[in-house]
Amino acid sequence: MSKPALSARGPAARGFAARPFATQRLAARRFAGRALSAMILPAALLLLWQIASTRGWTPRQILPPPKIVWASFLDLASSGELLTHIKASLLRVAISFLIGSGAGLVLGLGMGLSRRVEDLFGVAFHAVNQVPTLGWLPVMIVVVGLNDTLSYILIAQAVFVSVAINTQRGLRQTPERLVEVARVFRLTRAQLLRKVILPSAAPQIFTGLRFGLANGWVSLVVVELLISSEGLGYLMSWGRQAFQLDLVLVAILVVGVIGLAMDAGLARLEGLFSRWQTEKRFA
Amino acid sequence: MKNRIIKIATLALATAALGGAYAENPKVIRFGYPGTGTGGRPYVGGSFVAYARAAGLLEQEFKNDGIKVDWxxxxxxxxxxxxxxANKLLDISLLxxxxxxxxxxxxxxxxxxxxxxxxxxxYVVVPSDxxxxxxxxxxxxxxxxxxxxxxxxAANRILEANGLSEKDIRSVNMDGLAAQAALASKDIDALFTIGSGALQQQDQGIGRIIYSGKQDDRVTGYASGLVVDGDFEKNNPQIVQRIVNVLVKAAQWSTDDKNREALLQSWAKSGTSYSAFKRDLEGQDLQAILSPVIDDYFRATWKKAVFDVKRFKFIRNDVNVDEWIEPKYARNALHSLNLENNWVRYAADGKPLQVTAVQEP
Known part of the structure; x- marks a missing residue:
């Protein structure tokens, strides 16, 4: 879905500078309009939150007013405590992401390129897939114990699944006509892989990485809620234990913003990547 | 139609006005208690409130008024x-x-x-091996x-007295029963715990106690109190007074050494063994540790707790203990039950106050 849209936007973007001023302004206005409509729902929620707390719909200890949450945010940010938690969470996700995506790429490549590998692992892999990451938690606690290893495994698994599936799918979806052309040119198997199959699968693989990261980030929070003594998930669980629900809300907002930023960053990279692919292929 | 609305409004107003002066008795008293018995059973041990629960004393007190006690x-x-x-789901609780x-x-x-x-x-308990x-x-x-x-x-105080802090250990948040299970399966290396669970684990050969607060005078022991919702207290002062009266009587019975056996048996309804309770209280003066009296030591303990909780950064705002404690119910109960001299009063430093034998005329 993103591929055709982006390839259509690609040449247009390059022609941006050459476009008449009026069109530029129109584009800018359209962008501002989209940004504005994206803000409507969050703003409405913020308003609802504010009303709920001023009208006393929920006790202020349970849902602290936005003002207090903002003050706690500034407080945590200026003391450096927030940064410590963010760093801990990012590091945990980064390590797990490397492990999970590495393993996912290997299995995905294997299953995508070789029927034998797929016969061997496919059924087991898809069976494992049917259980959500957190469904493994009770079993993994017994096997691995309640420790950091457990958190790496669970987050890595969330990444792994998405990367493996999308890699395999990407490889399988190489357009038949490209393979035929390659045959006509009598490319070797290695050449076929390097010049045709991988480039054509790259966008899908990238999508797998992007969703993998998103899944990993979600799992991180749950895992940290349970076992960690630092990180954003820990901040949430501590806020609840300490009856400081403002800390919980600060953590939720930060988790949301970071998740959004990471996804937007990867989406941008993905866009650049696939545009490069398109340009190269049609050059 | 209009008339009817006015009637209803008048009735509502009258009820509200009456309610302010003579609040109608609540249908139910919602009583809370931290922790459950083994496997979640609704009995506990370790306090005279736990005894009152096991003996059904509050239920008896309010039976004739049709007021239920919901634990x-x-x-x-x-x-x-x-x-x-916060959600107004509780009227009163031990805390x-x-x-x-x-x-x-x-x-x-x-x-x-x-x-x-x-x-x-x-106590600090580790797996026995x-x-x-x-x-x-x-x-x-x-x-x-x-x-x-x-x-x-308590854990932070103990660690601090021994030159450590919570940052030196890898602390895991677990409730009491979960922590006991985790120690048995060796998912954790140690556990901080209060009460008799530690001794039970030692009895069962699962755990070994490496630290007991009994032998440590450097660390202030934790305190607990009966906490009531401010609105419930304001609207039902007579009910609150009767609850306190019942509990003070329960305290008198519980701290009378001749009832020690029976007290521990009543606590054993929680699923923790009689012998674990017995050893937990070994060498302890029940009169001192289970006194219902709000004396200077009780106030000092809570003030120190506020000071420490703030210092360890578990809270951010201050708490004024003297404004928080409302001693009149306890005072009335001691007076009306003629128990004013039943318990030794302790000074802020924890030493018994010298009893002045004869009051000035």
Missing amino acids: TFFKLAGPAINEAF GDQAAIAGKAGGLNTKIILATGVRGVT SPIQSLQDLKGKRVALFRGTAIQL
Whole structure:
């Protein structure tokens, strides 16, 4: 879905500078309009939150007013405590992401390129897939114990699944006509892989990485809620234990913003990547 | 139609006005308690409130008024009790120091109306075959402590007195029963715990106690109190007074040494063994640790708890203990039951006050 849209936007973007001023302004206005409509729902929620707390719909200890949450945010940010938690969470996700995506790429490549590998692992892999990451938690606690290893495994698994599936799918979806052309040119198997199959699968693989990261980030929070003594998930669980629900809300907002930023960053990279692919292929 | 609305409004107003002066008795008293018995059973041990529960004393008191006593035992203890108070789901509860202070600092409208325990003993338990011998060996180990409860404050005090802090251990947040299970399966290297569970685990050969607060005079024991919702107290002062009267009588019975056996038997309804309770209280003066009297030591313990909880950064706002404690119910109960001299009063430093034998005329 993103591929055709982006390839259509690609040449247009390059022609941006050459476009008449009026069109530029129109584009800018359209962008501002989209940004504005994206803000409507969050703003409405913020308003609802504010009303709920001023009208006393929920006790202020349970849902602290936005003002207090903002003050706690500034407080945590200026003391450096927030940064410590963010760093801990990012590091945990980064390590797990490397492990999970590495393993996912290997299995995905294997299953995508070789029927034998797929016969061997496919059924087991898809069976494992049917259980959500957190469904493994009770079993993994017994096997691995309640420790950091457990958190790496669970987050890595969330990444792994998405990367493996999308890699395999990407490889399988190489357009038949490209393979035929390659045959006509009598490319070797290695050449076929390097010049045709991988480039054509790259966008899908990238999508797998992007969703993998998103899944990993979600799992991180749950895992940290349970076992960690630092990180954003820990901040949430501590806020609840300490009856400081403002800390919980600060953590939720930060988790949301970071998740959004990471996804937007990867989406941008993905866009650049696939545009490069398109340009190269049609050059 | 219009007439009817006016009638209803007048009736409502009249009821409200009456309600202000003579509040109608509540249909139910919602009583909370931190922790549950083994496997979640609705009985506990360790306090005269636990005895009153086991003996059904409050139920008897209010039976003729048609008022039910609805007990809730909170597996997630103090933090969950604070949430219940905030959501107006609870009228009165026993509560440990740290959670009660966190609730008050968070703006809950509560009052402490009765002492339920001071000089609480904390234990550190390790698996029986663990190489850990002392608190120093806990460095870098996975240690369960129940965050947001009196156990966390006690653990931080104990660690501090031994030159350590919570940062030196890898602390895991677990409720009491979960931590006991985790110790048995060796998912944790040690656990901070209060009460008789530690001795039970030692009895069962699962755990070994490497630290007991009984032998440590450097560390202030935790305190607990009877905490009441401010609105419930304001609207039902007679009910609150009767609750306190019943509990003070229960305290008198519980701290009478000739009832010691029976007291421990009543606690054993919780599923923790009689012998574990017995050894937990070995060498303890029941009169001192289970006194319901709001004396200078009780106030000092809570002030120190507020000071420490703030110092360890478990709360951010201050709490004024003297404004928080409402001593009149306890005072009335002691007076009307003629128990004013039943318990020794202790000074802020924990030493018994010299009893002035004869009051000035």
